[in-house]
Amino acid sequence: MEPEQRFRLLQRARLKKLFKRTLLLLLAGLLLYYCVALVYATKTIYKVRRNYAVILEDLSGDRRVVQEVGWHSRLPFFTRLELEVPLMNQQVYLGGVQEGERIMSRGNVALWTSAMLTYRIADLQRWGIENKSPQTLLQNDFDGIVKDVMQSQTVDELISGRERIKEQIYRDLKDRPINEGGPTLEQKYGIEVVSFVLRDTRFGEKLTEASEEKKRRELIAEAENYAADLEASRTRKLYAAYRDGVQEFRDSLGLKGENDRFLFDFLNQQRWAAAYEKNQQGQNTFVLNNTAGSPPVVLPNPAGTTGKDLTTVHGQTPQNKKPGVRPAPGEAHQAD
Structure with missing residues (x-):
């Protein structure tokens, strides 16, 4: 075999060997990537962030809270990562919407109201372990307390007494039992009520137009009553002056009671x-x-005559x- 042909064969063998090694490395890298992705997807290795906590369920059915910040591991098929709980301030909106909720005030007048509760989880054992779907339960209890207070107020109180009603709702959320003899909102869910804000209280568009029309009619009626009062006052003054004039006329002529008929005939004639x-x-x-x-x-x-020409x-x-x-x-x- 000639040296040139031998060199070509060696070069071809080297390329095949290099190609096989590269392919093996790619397969190994792809397998490692899928293994890491599988571990991350199953959260066999998970991370607890600051101001967060994780609730785990073991194979035996016990549930425990993990609060240490950092990386943690668990058995992939024998434990379950149930819930990640934020320990920072959280908010709940009235009706679960930010825009506003339609409520009925005392007197069956519809109003659009938006409100927000800010709370912080203080007891993870009570929040995440003793309550199933705590956020849904808290939303329902929050809506019930707020609507109980607001629907017991009149429309004028809801519009003009916002500050007083807001403070009353805040005290009820912190101290009032959800039911008579039952726990308060904080005791039931292990939370701390931070603040309550009554964001907006307004009429609907049709009710606003009706209120403006009612106010316009009230202003017109008030103006008419004022004009009627002025007319009545002027009439009273006129009759008082007429009465005083007749009295002075009687006194100046020395008329007595038996002459009233002739006086009335004279006044009627003058009228x-x-x-x-x-x-x-x-x-x-x-x-x-x-x-x-x-x-x-x-x-x-x-015309043109004197008083003597009768x-x-x-x-x-x-x-x-x-x-x-x-x-x-x-x-x-x-x-x-």
Whole structure:
């Protein structure tokens, strides 16, 4: 065999050997990767982070809490990693939503309310071992306490007394038993209530429009009542002045009770005379003070005439009366 041909065969053998080694290394690396991924997926080796805790369930059924920060290992098929619990402040929203929950106030008025509870887990034994699905249970109890307080209030109290209602709900969440004689929220779940915030309390859009319409009508009614009060006050003042004028008129003439009939006839005559003087036909009315009910005689407009030019009534000329002498009943009075 020639040296050149021998060299080629050696080179080919070396390449095949190198290719096989590379393939084996790739297979070994892929197998190692899948083993690590399997270990990580099954959490045979797991990590406990700061401010977190892990609850494990053993093959015997016992559940225990692991709080030491760092890496830990467990048997892959004989233990189960049940729950990872954060020990930091956590929040619960009313109804489980941030936007708002529809509640009914006292008086069956619908309101949209959003609220948030901040809590911290203080007893992992009670939170993670004594309660199954503690977050769901806490959500239901929290909603019940908040709605009990808010639905016992009126709409005005919910809108204007937010600070008082917020403090009342906070005290109930910390100290009030969930049921009579039962545990409080903190005792049942092993938590510490940090704070409670009443974020929003508002009407719906339709109810807001109805409230604005009601307020507008109340303002209109208030304005009308104020105008009516002013009119009533003006009327009372007018009648008081009229009463005082009549009283002074009686006192100045020295009238007694038996003369009231003649005084009322005179005042009635003056009222009708004032009404006729305001007509648009330019006429004056001569009213007879006669209890027999004689109709008034309409005289022509005395434009350009003097007070001496008197028109004859029933063919007679009224006689001049002496000063200071009152006409007797039945005699004619002249309205200028």
